[in-house]
Amino acid sequence: MNQDTTKLSRRNFFKAGTVLASGVAIASALTPYDGLLFAAESPGAKGKWYGIGIDINKCIGCGKCANACKQENNVPKDPFYFRSWVEQYTIKNDGSILVESPSGGVNGFTQSVPDNEIYKSFFVPKMCNHCAKSPCTQVCPVGATFETEEGIVLVDEKYCIGCRYCVQACPYGCRYIHPEKGTADKCTLCFHRLKHGLQPACFEICPTEARIFGDLNDPGSKLNYFLKNHNCMVVKPHLNTGSKLFYNALSPEVR
Amino acid sequence: MPQHIKRLISVFAIFIVLFLVMRQVLKPSSFGKLGHFRADAIYENTLKPMHYTIADSCTKCHKSVRAEKDKGFHKRLKCEVCHGPGLKHSLFAEQFKGKELPDSLKLYKPGERKDCGVCHQKNAARIKIQFDTINTTMVHQIDLAEHNPPDLKANEPANCIDCHNPHQP
Numbered sequence: 001m002n003q004d005t006t007k008l009s010r011r012n013f014f015k016a017g018t019v020l021a022s023g024v025a026i027a028s029a030l031t032p033y034d035g036l037l038f039a040a041e042s043p044g045a046k047g048k049w050y051g052i053g054i055d056i057n058k059c060i061g062c063g064k065c066a067n068a069c070k071q072e073n074n075v076p077k078d079p080f081y082f083r084s085w086v087e088q089y090t091i092k093n094d095g096s097i098l099v100e101s102p103s104g105g106v107n108g109f110t111q112s113v114p115d116n117e118i119y120k121s122f123f124v125p126k127m128c129n130h131c132a133k134s135p136c137t138q139v140c141p142v143g144a145t146f147e148t149e150e151g152i153v154l155v156d157e158k159y160c161i162g163c164r165y166c167v168q169a170c171p172y173g174c175r176y177i178h179p180e181k182g183t184a185d186k187c188t189l190c191f192h193r194l195k196h197g198l199q200p201a202c203f204e205i206c207p208t209e210a211r212i213f214g215d216l217n218d219p220g221s222k223l224n225y226f227l228k229n230h231n232c233m234v235v236k237p238h239l240n241t242g243s244k245l246f247y248n249a250l251s252p253e254v255r
Numbered sequence: 256m257p258q259h260i261k262r263l264i265s266v267f268a269i270f271i272v273l274f275l276v277m278r279q280v281l282k283p284s285s286f287g288k289l290g291h292f293r294a295d296a297i298y299e300n301t302l303k304p305m306h307y308t309i310a311d312s313c314t315k316c317h318k319s320v321r322a323e324k325d326k327g328f329h330k331r332l333k334c335e336v337c338h339g340p341g342l343k344h345s346l347f348a349e350q351f352k353g354k355e356l357p358d359s360l361k362l363y364k365p366g367e368r369k370d371c372g373v374c375h376q377k378n379a380a381r382i383k384i385q386f387d388t389i390n391t392t393m394v395h396q397i398d399l400a401e402h403n404p405p406d407l408k409a410n411e412p413a414n415c416i417d418c419h420n421p422h423q424p
Contacts, residue, residue: 060381060394062374064336071340072306088380108373109380121380146292156296159283192303201307207336207374208394 048150050189051216051244053226054125056251058210061086061123063105065202065211069127070106072190072201079103081176083187084127084202089253091119097253124247124254125211127202128153128174128187129234132242136166136175136186145184151216151244152189160184171239216244306340313341316348320422327423337370337421338362371415372399 008016069075069084079102086105090098090113100112109123134153137145144159145166160183167175167184178185190200198204203213214223226232232246235254247254288294313334314321324330335341344360365371377398405413415421 060374061378064373068307068335068340073303090380108369108376109378110376111378111380113379115379118379121378123380143286143291143293146290146296148297149289154296154300156293156299158299159293159296188300188303191300193305193307195301196305198305198309201340204307204309205333205336207332209331 047217048215049217049244050130050151050194051214051223051246052127052130052189053212053214053223053230053232053246053248055210055212055226055230056122056124056247056249058208059086059123059125060208060210061088061105061109062207063108064205064207065125066104067106068201068205069187072193073188075185076179078179079106081179081185083174083185084125086123086125088121088123089251090121091251091253092117093119095119120251122249122251124250125202126172126174127245128189129172129241129243129245130187130189132244133240135169135171135239135241139165139169141165150194152191152194153186154188154191155184155186157181157183171236171241172243305342307335308340308342308345312345312349315345323420324422327420329422329424337365365421366414366416368399368405368413368415371419371421375399 063086066082066085069082070077073083075081075083082104085101086109087099087101088105088109090100092098092113098113100109102109105123111121113121130151130153132147132151134147137147137153141163142159142161144156144161145153146156147153162177162182162184164177164184167177175184175186177183190198190202193200199213203211212223212226214221214226216223218224226248227246230248232248233250234243234246235250236243283293283295285294286292289297317334320334324332339362341362344356344362347354347356347360375395375397377396381394381396403413403418405411
């Protein structure tokens, strides 16, 4: 084998390298790499970008939100199908944690632990986090679930094949298979109400205004006011799902 | 080119053409317009029926109740919190003015102890801090087992609304 043909002089190596690097730089300036853009700004940076705020201090656990969601969206009445539900966390004096959600809190709660054993107790309303980088959307094999420009994760009922992959992919347990339709079903943030300029049913109904709904891109929105004035946190931040459901006074016990 | 390669190429060509034709037929027209999903599904999601209305539509008829409620502790509650979804109710009333409502459209009238207890039954997890807005009141916590318990022998229900007006508690 002739060594000379494969040998590259130092000068030629730098020449070729410079040409290649500048070529990549020019090409990337013409069509920016989407992945880098995504990290720099949220996909809905221009229009509306809906988010949710929940004040745990204000929640009285009446379960009206869970009830309203079931009635507004025709969710099956069985106690294991929920788009929105409430959990009661009770941390006892001995450090053990009790999580209760009798039929999702639709009919309210009763205190099951006597007062003298409770260290602290609170309600946590739960619903779809409408993640910006939602795991459920990423795993769908047929493209039947997607994120709209406003940041709402929706399901295409006609296209869903009911494979249940998204149900187990959601780290917050916010999806279920609809027993009649056989397709995945989840919170749509009452998309049909938003289009009429109304709030989602659970936000409309909350008697203590513990739930705040708004546009994260609008600096004057109620939600941004809430986020600025409280120490808010999302559930499972280590998963980097881009969750847009912000809790005030969230205890680390909540999962 | 050898014969077997030519045959292989033609087989591949047939499969690729078949794939393209099938893709054209089977793929929904709006798929891929906005991303890896059917763009029409966004519109289809807006078509679902509504059940909850907005508070103002109640006061078109029930003015006196609203005036009563505005003076009491329940002034910030929307009617549908207790009475349930009322869009059909209000649409019927708007369309057929003065007509009797059919029973199916009549809204729920809460009055039993458990209805009030949903918010007011004593619970350690219920609100512990005061509201930071205009009306600085807590949600009253009442132990339903102790507060005027129903006399089971006399068969008297002892409902909350016997003493408290729910619109002006």
